[in-house]
Amino acid sequence: MKQLISTFDNWLLFIFHFPVIFATVLSDVWKAEVVSELKTLVSSCVVLPCKLQYPGKQLPDSRIRGIWHQQAKHDQRIYHEDSTEIADSFKGRTRLLGHLGEKNCTLEIDEVKNHDNGPFCFRAEIPSIDKYSFVESCVALSMMSAPEKPKLEQMKTLEDGVPATFKCSIRHTCPSHPPTITWSRSNSEATLSNRDILHGNWEVESLLIFIPTEKFDFTDLNCTVSFHGGLQSSVSSLIHVKRKANFLHIIISVVAVLGTSLLFGGVCYIICKKYR
Incomplete structure (x- = not known):
């Protein structure tokens, strides 16, 4: 009788642990x-x-x-x-x-x-x-056989003397030797980052910050990507810089208008007085 109970207990123990054993086998x-x-x-x-x-x-x-x-x-x-x-x-x-x-x-x-x-x-x-x-x-x-063009993003409005931000980016599948990015503004501050965008694809991007002035108006800003292996790709954007209004320009404009008005008024006065 004791042997029968022991056998029954062992059977219950096996049934209890069977799902665990089965799950372990399936996971391996x-x-x-x-x-x-x-x-x-x-x-x-x-x-x-x-x-x-x-x-x-x-x-x-x-x-x-x-x-x-x-x-x-x-x-x-x-x-x-x-x-x-x-x-x-x-x-x-x-x-x-x-x-x-x-x-x-x-x-x-x-x-x-x-x-x-x-x-x-x-x-x-x-x-x-x-x-x-x-x-x-x-x-x-x-x-x-040839690289894609990089994507260049910039602020819509550039103002003289106000820091502006530009972003140049491109996707790639070579994270062990990521592309490098250079700008045509060599004296400007730029930061480079390389991030995993999943499924074997990566994106390298460069953020450029520089202060535009009037001399940059209607000039090209170039972003060049150099890939491991020697190939390159570039993109450019035409810069438009909005001039900063200052009091001197305003004063000159107001004086010019007032001077013209006074001159015209004086001429009219002389003519009217002469033929009266």
């Missing part, structure tokens, strides 16, 4: 999160964001091998820790930016060629345990 799956498509500039670089999930506990980098390969041909590897395993056209141009032990499989492709279209897939290997190719989660690249 292979999974990779990537961006399905990215626009990239030829000759620059592109960073492919990648997050990894693998079975079991977290492992050190040394216990995991990361490989990136062509979707259609698994033996066409674009990244491997052993450089002799990498396809000749990608040798020296790829590197892992993430730490596999931290489940980050992010890849950089440098000196992008117009044939680097992909799609590219990640493969993880845990030697003597398991391995998996994420062929359902791959990245395709859309090539741009």
Whole structure:
């Protein structure tokens, strides 16, 4: 009887813990999160964001091998820790930016060629345990042979002697070597920032503050973006500076009007008196 009760208790204990065990097994799956498509500039670089999930506990980098390969041909590897395993056209141009032990499989492709279209897939290997190719989660690249024009924003009204703010920005997919921005006003104060706008896209922007004067009226302000790899793109805006009204101008205008009125009135008086 005691044995029967003990067996029944063990069965209840198993039923109670089964959902927990089952949930743990389901959570220990292979999974990779990537961006399905990215626009990239030829000759620059592109960073492919990648997050990894693998079975079991977290492992050190040394216990995991990361490989990136062509979707259609698994033996066409674009990244491997052993450089002799990498396809000749990608040798020296790829590197892992993430730490596999931290489940980050992010890849950089440098000196992008117009044939680097992909799609590219990640493969993880845990030697003597398991391995998996994420062929359902791959990245395709859309090539741009020339960069887009930057976006230039400015205040609607510029006044002589009043500080003005200008913003020049452009999107890119090369955060490891972000573009630089220069202005035609070299003696002005500018700040540069680079922010993640998600899905593998970044935006670099420069804020310029300078004090316009009359000499800048009807002149061009140029913003030039220089990309990693050597390509450039620029945009310009024609500046209109509103002159600042001052008392001297007002006094001169009033005196001129009064003088004209007095002169005209005097002439009229003389003429009327002469012919009366």
